[in-house]
Amino acid sequence: GAGVSQSPSNKVTEKGKDVELRCDPISGHTALYWYRQSLGQGLEFLIYFQGNSAPDKSGLPSDRFSAERTGGSVSTLTIQRTQQEDSAVYLCASSLEGGQQNTEAFFGQGTRLTVV
Amino acid sequence: AQSVTQLGSHVSVSEGALVLLRCNYSSSVPPYLFWYVQYPNQGLQLLLKYTSAATLVKGINGFEAEFKKSETSFHLTKPSAHMSDAAEYFCAVRGYSSASKIIFGSGTRLSIRP
Numbered sequence: 001g002a003g004v005s006q007s008p009s010n011k012v013t014e015k016g017k018d019v020e021l022r023c024d025p026i027s028g029h030t031a032l033y034w035y036r037q038s039l040g041q042g043l044e045f046l047i048y049f050q051g052n053s054a055p056d057k058s059g060l061p062s063d064r065f066s067a068e069r070t071g072g073s074v075s076t077l078t079i080q081r082t083q084q085e086d087s088a089v090y091l092c093a094s095s096l097e098g099g100q101q102n103t104e105a106f107f108g109q110g111t112r113l114t115v116v
Numbered sequence: 117a118q119s120v121t122q123l124g125s126h127v128s129v130s131e132g133a134l135v136l137l138r139c140n141y142s143s144s145v146p147p148y149l150f151w152y153v154q155y156p157n158q159g160l161q162l163l164l165k166y167t168s169a170a171t172l173v174k175g176i177n178g179f180e181a182e183f184k185k186s187e188t189s190f191h192l193t194k195p196s197a198h199m200s201d202a203a204e205y206f207c208a209v210r211g212y213s214s215a216s217k218i219i220f221g222s223g224t225r226l227s228i229r230p
Contacts, residue, residue, distance in 0.1 A: 033218065042222035043160075043206060056217055091160070095218070103148050103167070103210060105218050107160040 002026075004108035006092050012114045013082055021077040021111045025094030032069055033095075033105060034077050038088040046090075049075065051097065082115045089113070118143045118209045122221035130229045135179075135194040137224050139207030142188065149190045150208040150218070151181055160206065166190060177201070202228045 005024040013019050025032050034046040045059035049069045060066070064082075069075040079086055089112050093105035123138040141149060149166040164175025171183045177200075181192045192205060207221040 035220070043220040045217065045219060048217040050215060053215065056215070093160075093218075104150055104162050104165050105208075106162075107152075109159045 004092055004094050004106055006090075006108035006111050008111060009109060010112045010114075012116060015084060015115055016081055018078065018080045019082055019113065021079075021090050021092075021113070023075045023077070023092030023094075023108060025073065025075070025092070026106055027073075028096075029094035029106075030072065030097045031095045031105075032075050033093045034067055034075070035091045035093065036088045037091055037110070043091065046077070079113075082113075084115045087113055087115045118147055118211055118216070118219055120149075120207045120209045120219060120221040122207050122224050124224055125222065126225045126227065128227040128229060129197050131199055132196050135192070135197045135201065135226065137192040137205050137207075137226065139181075139190045139192065139221060140188050141190060141207075141209045143209060143211065145212070147212070147216075148210040149181075149183065150210070151175065151179070151190075151192050152206045152208060152220075154204040154206065154223075156203070163192070163205070197226075197228050199228050199230070202226055 007022045030051045032049040035043040047067045048056040064080045067077045089110040091110045093107045095105045119142045121140045151163040152160045153163050154160045164173045166183045174180045179194045204223050204225050206223045208218050210218045
């Protein structure tokens with residue numbers, strides 16, 4: 001597609017439920033990122049996929065968080081047993097392979113997750 | 117590991133005044149550097165980027181940034197602030213290797229006084 005697409009745009013879930021957030025990156029982009037932005041806060045890195053390499057999961061806050069990227073394209077971020085502190089905007093971004101000039105990340109509009 | 121530090125979580129300037137948002141990076145080699153802007157209730161968009169082609173980089177909406185290796189800085193400036201510049205600004209860094217991820221600073225909220 002023309003841009004990074006995320007769904008749903010908004011998600012309200014009950015504490016303890018599992019949620020899945022989807023990201024469809026720009027076609028041809030080999031790198032995909034997930035970030036979390038809490039109210040009034042900066043962008044917290046969660047996970048980074050680059051081509052066929054093992055993902056960099058160093059930013060995942062707990063083992064309740066996981067992500068996968070199928071076929072080098074669509075990615076799903078899963079949060080199990082959601083907690084109120086998981087409430088935030090989850091942003092997905094994609095970029096061309098690192099090491100190239102056109103290396104900036106393009107962001108989706110985000111998924112606003114509210115845990116009640 | 118690369119990192120960026122943005123000095124000042126909130127900056128307020130008068131309309132027409134100079135805008136200066138500070139960013140310092142930490143990297144063993146000069147990296148790629150970016151400034152992103154997030155307008156209220158909108159997504160992040162790229163303002164400008166440094167890729168070693170030129171130390172003074174011009175971006176959209178009259179913003180520019182200068183890469184200073186000796187100071188490990190990449191400050192964002194605009195000569196004359198406009199009300200529409202009110203937004204959150206993020207500095208980011210990325211290394212050259214394909215394994216290098218983009219790391220963002222904590223952001224600076226820019227307010228413009230009439």
